Amino acid sequence: MRGTSAKKARARAVLGRLLVVIVMICLSIVMIMPFLWMISTSLKRPGAVFAYPPQWVPHPIDASSYKRIFEVIPFGRFYLNSFFVATSATLLQLATCSMAAYAFARLRFPGRDTLFLGYLATLMVPGQVTIIPNFIIMRYLRWIDTYQALILPNAFSAFGTFMLRQFFLTIPRELEEAARIDGCAYFGVYSRVILPLSKPAISALAVFAFVGQWNSFLWPLIVTNSVEMNTLTVGLRTLQGQYNTEWTLLMAGAVLALLPMLVLFMLSQRSFVKGITLTGMGGR
Numbered sequence: 001m002r003g004t005s006a007k008k009a010r011a012r013a014v015l016g017r018l019l020v021v022i023v024m025i026c027l028s029i030v031m032i033m034p035f036l037w038m039i040s041t042s043l044k045r046p047g048a049v050f051a052y053p054p055q056w057v058p059h060p061i062d063a064s065s066y067k068r069i070f071e072v073i074p075f076g077r078f079y080l081n082s083f084f085v086a087t088s089a090t091l092l093q094l095a096t097c098s099m100a101a102y103a104f105a106r107l108r109f110p111g112r113d114t115l116f117l118g119y120l121a122t123l124m125v126p127g128q129v130t131i132i133p134n135f136i137i138m139r140y141l142r143w144i145d146t147y148q149a150l151i152l153p154n155a156f157s158a159f160g161t162f163m164l165r166q167f168f169l170t171i172p173r174e175l176e177e178a179a180r181i182d183g184c185a186y187f188g189v190y191s192r193v194i195l196p197l198s199k200p201a202i203s204a205l206a207v208f209a210f211v212g213q214w215n216s217f218l219w220p221l222i223v224t225n226s227v228e229m230n231t232l233t234v235g236l237r238t239l240q241g242q243y244n245t246e247w248t249l250l251m252a253g254a255v256l257a258l259l260p261m262l263v264l265f266m267l268s269q270r271s272f273v274k275g276i277t278l279t280g281m282g283g284r
Contacts, residue, residue, distance in 0.1 A: 042251035049247045065252035072249060078235035085150045085231060086213035092155035093209045094202060101164035102190045122158045138223055149223040154213060160205045167201035168194060203268045211261055232257050
């Protein structure tokens with residue numbers, strides 16, 4: 001009887017795992033279909049985009065859209081702008097968030113927890129609410145249509161501070177105390193102990209920050225006036241007109257815009273998953 005019960009339990013476990021795998025495969029197919037359609041559309045001729053029945057495999061395959069997009073719009077300039085803005089804002093976020101997180105996690109000062117709660121409460125404020133005040137500040141500083149306006153307002157992140165603080169709390173205090181005994185000051189502990197042990201969390205935040213800045217549309221649309229300062233998301237918008245849209249060019253640009261994020265995630269996949277897993281742990 002025990003052997004029969006054990007076999008039934010194993011069979012139920014195998015069946016349960018099989019169902020989970022099937023459900024995950026179905027969800028994966030649903031998630032990847034828009035990306036496959038985007039690639040398919042970018043390889044079609046303009047007249048074949050709305051063909052019925054829809055063609056998943058273009059016939060014939062026409063890759064000329066990937067060449068034409070550099071001729072129709074200054075796509076290379078848009079690409080460089082997005083890369084520079086996203087990289088600069090990400091590096092600044094890593095610096096400011098890590099220092100603020102270290103202060104909230106390790107330093108003791110009056111009102112620390114209250115200040116952190118107030119800092120964390122800004123997460124409940126929608127980004128659209130702060131657009132007008134930020135725009136007024138940028139105009140007052142005469143930074144409209146400059147890289148400063150695109151980068152500096154995004155150099156701080158309450159989410160990033162909270163994320164790194166939770167990770168810093170999991171680092172044993174004994175390591176910090178040993179560094180203090182060896183003569184390290186606060187910044188020495190931060191740079192020589194905390195940061196080297198926080199590579200997974202920092203990698204995860206870097207991915208979040210870079211993807212967020214790379215995909216940002218509303219803020220660059222508001223603070224840029226000239227074509228030379230447009231980012232990739234704003235530049236691709238010019239392909240959409242009131243009466244006509246260059247769908248093949250738009251999809252080709254979207255495919256090219258997706259490549260840096262795929263490369264970034266593939267290079268930091270292990271650290272990203274590890275950082276997300278460990279960041280949710282409670283501290284001391």
